[in-house]
Amino acid sequence: MNFDPRYSTRNFTAVGTRPIRPDGIDKVTGRARYGADFNMAGQLVGRILRSPHAHAKIKKIDTSKAEKLPGVKAVITAADLPDHTNGDAAMYDILDNCMARKKALYDGHAVAAVAAIDARTARQALKLIEVDYEVLAHVTDVDEAMKHGAPLINDAVFTEGLEEKPVKPSNVTKRSQFGHGDVHAGFGHADFVVERSFRTEQTHQGYIEPHACVASANADGTADLWVCTQGHFVYRQHCAQLLGMDASKLRVTSSEIGGGFGGKTHVWAEPVALALSRKAGRPVKLVMTRDEVFRASGPTSATSIDVRIGARKDGTITAAEATLRYSCGPYAGSWAEVGAMTSFACYRLENVKTVGYEVLVNRPKTAAYRAPSAPMAAFAVESAIDELAKMVGMDPVDFRIKNAAQEGTRSSYGPVYGPIGIGPTLEAVKNHPHMKAPLGKNQGRGMACGFWFNFGGQTCTDLNIGMDGSVSLAVGTIDVGGSRASLSLIAAEELGIAYEHVKAVVADTSSLGYNDMTDGSRGTFSTSMATISAARNAIRTLRERAAQMWDISVDDVAWEHGHAVARGEKHGNLGKLSLKEIAAASGTTGGPIAGHSELVADGAGVSFATHICDIEVDPETGATRVLRYTVVQDAGKAVHPTYVEGQYQGGAAQGIGWALNEEYIYGKDGRLQNAGFLDYRIPVCSDLPMIDTQILEIPNPNHPYGVRGVGETSIVPPLAAIANALSNAAGVRMTHIPMSPPRVLAALEAAREG
């Protein structure tokens, strides 16, 4: 409705303050309801049978014994989830991932499921299901999967994006390319060239709350789903499509979320729970175990990346090139493509070329993980940039400043940048006291930059003003990091009332129009835009009601600091009317007052960050400890600075874990060896220092308050920042993530042996 999203300067009252979040007390007292906290009378326990094989043909599944077990109410296989995807290949992959149809494609792939009266019966029933597998050769390594003669995961895959369609199928689903200029000529002008190959292992988002839902299919063809998700509207869409029902007949209510980081943007067990409920005629609760979470949900890509960068003696980069191979699990994806787009996004380059290859492997379907695909590319590029700066003889920060992208730079992935934060974050790092702090023995400092696109998307929001003048805000984007607080601040700011009088809730899918999920750092960016728009629509109504109360023209009524004010000579003697007064009279002036907004939030400003870290290496064990860590990132405008800092810190913590210890370890049998938090090592509190943050505010021209997304970028620089610090501390260049103690010790020993 004629909403103008452009930025204009203003003095903020509520925005930029740090009130307590509305969900805070429930969370610290344990009252908050997460996915597994919902229960219904008569609900059954759902459990899933998973393939123990990395790759196997499913010849036959005999469920008859399980069905006869007393207490078992439903047993399903792929036959109970008929294909309604109607040629939509991506949806078919989701369907096949939820329940294997012809082949089990990874260790942990669902092959059948049961619903029983209790967990013990359900577990016993799983043991009674007989699956006749024909075990096939498997491949879990991204480079091995690309080799000629590697076991084929899907013989219908012919690489897309090649000049000629290949004659033979392969595990490479797609080739993509980005860049401009002539890299060959560019390298010809280089005085120094760094060329390196890097590997990163597969990581999981590591959310503490496992996937959990309660599904209730009703006799009239409608259904309800209570679920922990990052996007209940997307879950509704996907579940409805997979089950062959109208989206409007499936009502999805989201719970609080104990972490998602991209991993809860995909359906896994929810369609299975709905299918079980439909067959059993009773509600079914399905909660994944931690083992299942690791084996069958998440993870990110494992990668293999070659980088080549050249520079002149004066430090100007003349050419940059990267080839990126990303594992997708057994289904097509665009993970390498995104990696190829982000690789050199921080730099102003005349000649740049990146090529991405999407590679199928017998591992779980790759899912988004916080700035998906960017951390691995940044690890490779920022490691090489650091090495090149050393060869040129420049300080790594100065070298990056010299080559940093600016407003007007054509990015390596195509678009021309508006005002951006890479230069300012580098300048802030250069002047940060952290850069001058002394270092001890076996200690080193490193820094690195990171980029993320950010996303806007579809948003629908309702703002309702109660008769007491308090405001209910109903949003359709899941609150993963304090957005209910931020959006309440935005509503308070626009309406000119106190934060305490606004209460934001996440509404269910039957209460609002479609909302994209909370991904791409879009939650606060897009929903704040919709909230501002909804508030402005409400203000128009408030002005109309005041005009009516005063019996003057609405054109003579302005809205200032939470009050209607009459304008013009003839109305000068009218006292102003507060929002509360107008709301109290609403029953006689036209009924409830509300503001609604639906929009597509375009123009999510790109995001940049630069990180500094100090580490210490134990030269005898290879153990690396992070001593100090600083994040500098552009937020556009920090609506609630504490939660912006929380995003910076959380991303850095996950990046540190990824850099040092986290990895999927597969045995020769293709089975995951470490499906649990004991041997999949995310950092514990005592592993990390307090992560220091500095928020820069370079307004996004495409948001009324200048807001940019902040959720993802902070996971991008840590891998390289730590590798660069390690190189400075111990003189070894680590090219394989994670830099776990055995790998670091082996590198140190090799260096000592010369």
Next chain:
Amino acid sequence: MRYIRPLSIEDAVGTLASSARTAAILAGGSDLLVRMKGGFVEPDLIVDIKAVPGLGDVQETAEGFRIGAAVPSAVLGENTALKKAWPGVVEAARLIGSKQVQGRCTIVGNLCNASPAADSVPAMVAAGAKAVIVGPSGRRTIPVETVPAGPGRTTLAKGEIIEAILLDKRPPHAGDAYLRFIPRTEMDIAVVSAGVNLTLDEKGAVKTARVALGAAAPTVLLVEEAAEVLVGSKLDEATLERLAKVCSGACRPIDDKRGTIEFRRKVAGVLARRAAVTAYQRAGGK
């Protein structure tokens, strides 16, 4: 599944001995409950020994210390006399699991779980600890290192329960230490570990030594050659180098998700050396 909570050790032994089906002993439960939840074991009978009189006590006797089978690690950490006499054993017990697990887990459970990576076991082996076993045919006392038979297996017979761990009274100039390597700072399992226990003579030279390595072989290793290296020395640089080399050589480790053979070998030596230095200092050596 049946759960019983006997009030005497004889009852516990009798119940276990006469049980026809799979039975498990429950003390802290920090291994058993995790294994049950993970679906690795489904015992038909659980015998909770926490109500057996005396099993929850740490007694200081004329011969040393008697630690009951149901004493949690946290309680060991609060026992000043025990900590003073056997700091290495206590610090090892206090590394098991997390703070929360410490309130439940026991060193006897740690021993009977028979993991080669069990934290308290190398420290107990280095300390020369003994296990008091009660079974259908009475009581016997054996060295701790003879309890584990291999990963997840013990030498205990059906119906046998370890009632207590015995630690000797300390002579003057004695000290022990335990170190493990984990990639994190806590809540982890040893990739490799070392326990060292020393007594010194009046001149500060090592009189007796025991060196044990964890996660370096299918069971905890008592490395006698390493002890021989230390005896008579004042832990000069050459001795420590030899100690590290002997310990690295004694390892029979595996490559697995937690570490490589090379890494375990190398770090076993590093940890033995570091633990020896600490034990020596604790014994009053300079």
